[in-house]
Amino acid sequence: MTEPHTELLDAAEDAIADRLARLPLSTERSVTELVDEAVRRAEVEALVDVAWTVADTPIGPLVVAATPSGLVKVEFGDDEDAATDSLAREVSPRVMRMPARLDQVRRELDEYFGGRRHVFDLALDWRLARGFRLTTLHALVQDVPFGHTVSYKDLAVRAGNPKASRAVGSAMATNPLPIVVPCHRVLRTGGDVGNYGGGVEAKIWLLRHEGALLPEG
Amino acid sequence: MVSTLPPFQRLIDEHAADLHRFVVAMAGPHDGADAFQETMLAALRTYPTLRSDQNLRGWLFTIAHRKVIDHSRARGRAGAPAADPPERRHLDPDGPDDELWAAVAALPPKQRSAVVQRHVLDRPYDEIAAVLESSEDAARQNVRAGLRRLREALDPQEVSL
Numbered sequence: 001m002t003e004p005h006t007e008l009l010d011a012a013e014d015a016i017a018d019r020l021a022r023l024p025l026s027t028e029r030s031v032t033e034l035v036d037e038a039v040r041r042a043e044v045e046a047l048v049d050v051a052w053t054v055a056d057t058p059i060g061p062l063v064v065a066a067t068p069s070g071l072v073k074v075e076f077g078d079d080e081d082a083a084t085d086s087l088a089r090e091v092s093p094r095v096m097r098m099p100a101r102l103d104q105v106r107r108e109l110d111e112y113f114g115g116r117r118h119v120f121d122l123a124l125d126w127r128l129a130r131g132f133r134l135t136t137l138h139a140l141v142q143d144v145p146f147g148h149t150v151s152y153k154d155l156a157v158r159a160g161n162p163k164a165s166r167a168v169g170s171a172m173a174t175n176p177l178p179i180v181v182p183c184h185r186v187l188r189t190g191g192d193v194g195n196y197g198g199g200v201e202a203k204i205w206l207l208r209h210e211g212a213l214l215p216e217g
Numbered sequence: 218m219v220s221t222l223p224p225f226q227r228l229i230d231e232h233a234a235d236l237h238r239f240v241v242a243m244a245g246p247h248d249g250a251d252a253f254q255e256t257m258l259a260a261l262r263t264y265p266t267l268r269s270d271q272n273l274r275g276w277l278f279t280i281a282h283r284k285v286i287d288h289s290r291a292r293g294r295a296g297a298p299a300a301d302p303p304e305r306r307h308l309d310p311d312g313p314d315d316e317l318w319a320a321v322a323a324l325p326p327k328q329r330s331a332v333v334q335r336h337v338l339d340r341p342y343d344e345i346a347a348v349l350e351s352s353e354d355a356a357r358q359n360v361r362a363g364l365r366r367l368r369e370a371l372d373p374q375e376v377s378l
Contacts, residue, residue: 013368016317016371020317020333021336023242023317025237025246027241027246027249034237034253035257038257039257041258042257050224081227084224084226089221093222093264094265
């Protein structure tokens with residue numbers, strides 16, 4: 001501070017700082033292109049644990065996510081931040097937006113919603129379901145085909161625990177793979193539609209689409 | 218312990234543009250593109266083992282800083298003033314500051330990193346210190362020394378005060 005030349009130096013250095021701030025910093029390929037290529041390299045090195053994208057359907061957008069083992073999560077809505085936060089917490093923080101890795105998922109969803117597919121042929125990663133809930137979801141996907149419905153009580157029987165219809169209820173409420181694992185086919189005893197993670201409207205839409213519920217009027 | 222780290226994609230969405238500017242200013246356009254991708258891959262490799270979600274930006278830039286230094290070491294020009302840095306041939310002929318590029322490339326890595334963070338990216342000293350893994354004083358010192366050296370390189374007559 002007491003040096004006589006400080007101000008002179010500062011002025012010269014300010015001029016250099018100015019030139020620095022104006023340095024052109026573009027590369028031949030854009031940042032997006034470089035990121036995309038790095039992500040492809042990361043995938044080859046198995047450094048991406050969860051890939052996600054948003055799929056548009058007649059019942060609204062879905063956040064769909066897959067691990068290398070298969071589809072791991074279907075989330076209603078398009079709140080990607082919330083969906084990817086929970087994937088980071090529950091599966092791995094190496095979560096990347098990679099639409100290409102979900103091409104088959106989106107294609108099969110399109111076919112299902114277009115009425116051209118009744119059975120999903122997707123690898124599933126069940127890691128977000130455990131214990132009796134997992135057993136129940138397995139029973140559901142194996143025993144209740146397109147166009148059929150089952151009551152919570154019946155499904156409890158099929159899952160091997162006739163008294164567990166409440167537990168079946170929570171298995172449906174926490175189903176990590178709705179639509180693909182068809183919890184919309186589970187109704188209350190007596191045929192009342194009951195609740196649905198994607199909203200009752202969506203459940204009714206799906207049941208009508210499958211012909212399991214008569215169209216209105 | 219349950220991880221509280223954000224999805225890696227969010228880090229990239231938030232910091233990729235700045236990270237890119239940093240490595241390009243540090244290593245030049247060609248090596249910068251490589252170092253940028255190497256940084257992303259190195260970050261992905263260790264991300265799940267991070268114990269804290271604090272200062273993720275600093276963590277990312279520290280990796281980038283090391284990648285650039287590794288790069289220049291591999292080329293045997295760490296800290297050695299490069300008379301004709303290879304980056305020059307990638308420069309846009311329409312008015313880029315060639316002289317300044319060359320002078321920046323010739324700075325020792327720590328000074329280069331400090332100067333770039335301060336005057337190209339306009340970052341505060343506490344962040345620069347975190348990236349350099351040094352004290353804030355040392356960060357200031359590196360910026361000052363780097364600027365002085367740039368001034369010497371660009372304006373040799375005026376130096377001998």
